[in-house]
Amino acid sequence: MKRLQDRITLVTGSSSGIGAAVAKCMAAEGAKVIVNYARSSKGAEAVVAEIKAEGGEAIAIQADVSQEDQVQSMFAQIFEHYGTIDVLVNNAGLQKDANLVDMTLEQWNQVIGVNLTGQFLCSREAVKEFKRRGVIPAQSCSAGNIICMSSVHEVIPWAGHCNYAASKGGVMLLMKSMAQELAPDKIRINSIAPGAIKTPINTDAWDTPAAEADLLKLIPYGRVGIPEDIGKAAVWLASDESEYVQGTTIFVDGGMTLYPGFATGG
Ligand SMILES: NC(=O)c1ccc[n+]([C@@H]2O[C@H](COP(=O)([O-])OP(=O)(O)OC[C@H]3O[C@@H](n4cnc5c(N)ncnc54)[C@H](OP(=O)(O)O)[C@@H]3O)[C@@H](O)[C@H]2O)c1
Numbered sequence: 333m334k335r336l337q338d339r340i341t342l343v344t345g346s347s348s349g350i351g352a353a354v355a356k357c358m359a360a361e362g363a364k365v366i367v368n369y370a371r372s373s374k375g376a377e378a379v380v381a382e383i384k385a386e387g388g389e390a391i392a393i394q395a396d397v398s399q400e401d402q403v404q405s406m407f408a409q410i411f412e413h414y415g416t417i418d419v420l421v422n423n424a425g426l427q428k429d430a431n432l433v434d435m436t437l438e439q440w441n442q443v444i445g446v447n448l449t450g451q452f453l454c455s456r457e458a459v460k461e462f463k464r465r466g467v468i469p470a471q472s473c474s475a476g477n478i479i480c481m482s483s484v485h486e487v488i489p490w491a492g493h494c495n496y497a498a499s500k501g502g503v504m505l506l507m508k509s510m511a512q513e514l515a516p517d518k519i520r521i522n523s524i525a526p527g528a529i530k531t532p533i534n535t536d537a538w539d540t541p542a543a544e545a546d547l548l549k550l551i552p553y554g555r556v557g558i559p560e561d562i563g564k565a566a567v568w569l570a571s572d573e574s575e576y577v578q579g580t581t582i583f584v585d586g587g588m589t590l591y592p593g594f595a596t597g598g
Contacts, residue, residue: 334362335571339472340414342366342406344397344454345424347375349531350481350559354421355379357563358570359388363419366410367392370424397424397450398442407457416465418472419570420458422451422503423481427496427533440495447499448506451480455510455521462519475518477570480507481562482523484585500525504581511579520578522569527585529557552595553586 336358346355347369356379359365365383367390369376376392383390391413395406410417425447428439455478462476483496486504490497503523511521528547530538538544538556547556565584568574583589 334360335567335573336419337362339363339418339570340366340410340416341419341421341570342368342410342417342454342458343421343423344368344450345370346379346421347372347392349533350526350529350562351421351423352379353559353563354423354566355390356383356386357560357567358419358421359383359390360386361567361571363388363570364414365390366406366414368395368397368406368424370394370396396446397422397454398445400453403450403453403457407461411461417458417461417476419477419479420454421479421481421566421570422454424450425481425499425533427493429493429496431492432494435495443495444499444502447496448502451503451506455480455506459510459514459519462514463517467518473518473572473575474520476520478507478510478519478521479566479569480521480523482507482525482581484525484527484583484588486523486525486581487589507581508579515578520575522574522577522579523581524562524565524569525581525583525585525589526562527551527557527583527588529559529562531559550592551586551588552590552592555586557584557586 341363343355345351346367355365367376367379380390395402467475482503483500485497486500507523
């Protein structure tokens, strides 16, 4: 048996980057994956095709996670196709960067809407189903599993990115509060906080040797992360191997949160 055999798994924003890697790693462990996307249907179809080429199972569903009606429609489609859901990975996210005084309300609302409200809306629909169905002991010791994609910026302030840092700080306490509320129902909820991972969201930070050298000053482990680093952690968190892990953030960041500026004595 693979670690996630036949687990119905929704990965939001999995047409690209970290979400795509999480979807592929989950499928390689036997999960049936729903590849959600907002605009990139080609990216989503490519991920589905790659999973199928490896012998896995996946479908793509379009939905903007910041819109309540679209989230509800996505879950209705999942229930129609698979009957239930076992794992939700709240991964969809974006940046709209500006210094505080230049930040428009639209930039603020868009980032909070996708990165934070989107996680609330998807979690609410998943939890309704987890509670309805309960634990099926032959499949898993939990009644459902949610992984929230946070960021090192749930704890590291980030000048020029107030909307993004606020959204990830919000994800931290959304995750912990949901985990506290739902632990008695055997619903497991945790976060992954990636450091700097090479994806389209942050190309400027690593696509030239000078930019990468600058970035590496912040990473004690000495390399920029790749999406598979997050995929592997997500598989473990979704599996029963991590049964007793509840309401915590796993930092997958090459040591970025270790205050590297103090490495030489401060
Ligand atoms: N890369 C990093 O270094 C890093 C570090 C820390 C945390 N993270 C977090 O990791 C997550 C994934 O980021 P990434 O680096 O993989 O970025 P990415 O390559 O830009 O991928 C973002 C994904 O989110 C989807 N998305 C955007 N808006 C959406 C919406 N309204 N509804 C549904 N899906 C939407 C995109 O789909 P469409 O293209 O179809 O819109 C895409 O699949 C984000 O939550 C991000 O904050 C990334």
